[in-house]
Amino acid sequence: MTDSTRSTDEDGRTDVEALDKEYVFGTWSYQNEVDPTEVVGGDGVRFTDAHGTEYLDLSGQLMCSNLGHSADAVADAMAQQAREGAYFAPGFATEARARLGEKLAEVTPGTLSKTFFSTSGTEAVEAAIKIARMYTGKQKIISRYRSYHGATAGSISVTGDPRRLKAEPGMPGSIKAPDPYAYGSTLDPMESLDYIEEMLMLEGDTVAAILVEPIVGSNGILVPPEEYLPRLKEIAHEHGALLICDEVMAGFGRTGEWFGCDVFDVTPDIMTMAKGLSGAYAPLGATIVTDEIADHFEDEMFCHGHTYAGHPVACAAGLAAVESYQEQNLIEHASDVGAYLGDRLEELAESHPSVGDTRGVGLFRGIELTKSEDERVPFGERSDKISTGSTVVDEVADAAAADGVYVANMINTLIIAPPLPITESDVDDAIDVLDDALEVSDAAMD
Ligand SMILES: Cc1ncc(COP(=O)(O)O)c(C=O)c1O
Incomplete structure (x- = not known):
């Protein structure tokens, strides 16, 4: 007691x-x-x-x-931000949001550089789906059966686990593929990849993106073979589709690397983050894209946003959290x-x-x-x-x-x-x- x-x-x-x-x-x-x-x-x-x-x-x-x-550094950063200015509309720049954007460009791989901030993993995935659709002009999203990508109408539609059943038929264009699950699937992990290649071929040029957790989290911690993710990116690109890595659970040091995709040396076209991004001190999600995708929206409308996109207190938490991972060598x-x-x-x-x-x-x-x-x-x-x-x-x-x-x-x-x-x-x-x-x-x- x-x-x-x-x-x-x-x-x-x-x-x-x-x-x-x-x-x-x-x-x-x-x-x-x-x-x-x-x-x-x-x-x-x-x-x-x-x-x-x-x-x-x-x-x-x-x-x-x-x-x-x-994590006192995170709690202090949030308290300070709340006192100095708890909220400003997304149309204003704040130091916390700008510096966190810069930080994410630093810790994510390759040319991932420009971020949309939201308040959850679910919203990060919703943004990724919309960005992929706006960028490619195509609608379909291939995801896998053993996956969880979020609770809202779109993100639960691309989720494969049984929680999606209560929301079906869900979002049109959500297509499911098998998973690399050596222990429990009848398909060998690399056979499951052949299956996805076949799907891409049969769908023709209509798939906007393949969305995967690089290491599946809540559906059972499924680690694909080393060559799986690099090959998945190749076949996606061969068929004009983007690769979205959902790093909401695997990101921020969990795997002993910054991100799950770093384990396989792969840079996705779009990456989603939440959870460890703020160490769970604040509701914060993020969707980061490559330079090439970011450039596309220079002359096309980035048709997405929320009241709390880039909330200063949440971004202050995120910045302090990422600095803590670095300063304490937590990865x-x-x-x-x-x-x-x-x-x-x-x-x-x-x-x-x-x-x-x-x-x-x-x-x-x-x-x-x-x-x-x-x-x-x-x-x-x-x-x-x-x-x-x-x-x-x-x-x-x-x-x-x-x-x-x-x-x-x-x-x-x-x-x-x-x-x-x-x-x-x-x-x-x-x-x-x-x-x-x-x-x-x-x-x-x-
Ligand atoms: C891989 C993955 N994506 C998305 C989500 C949804 O995140 P949230 O619960 O923050 O909306 C989760 C939640 O567990 C997740 O594990």
């Missing part, structure tokens, strides 16, 4: 938990199953709830708290600790029969579970993402939480994406807890 421990009602809820349940929608959920835990604060890679439990944050909340929970640190994390996850795989696969890069890793030691049989199916009740994967995550480790899970995979400042000793603490929690799935095997 800590000083922050709150009193609870007969259902064990604090007053905040009871109010929240009554008055606020839980996202992507059947509301009768929503029962949020009140959190009261965070420090470094840990946070605390109102019942006195401290958690090691093994998923950086929603794979976004890349700087941890006490290199993520690579080093990430390698250690990978080794420790391998050990878990060896000692737990229900661990079917561990995969990932840097501090972006997944543990996929299996019911059967002989063949891959998931505990959680894709359809579980939109059905009621909990799966064995949820139960493993609950067991870890009961032992002080917060870990997100999606479909059949535990998603490990901690704040980048995590240390090897924190990793050891987390592995001890996961070692116990995975007994739950071992016991549930066929």
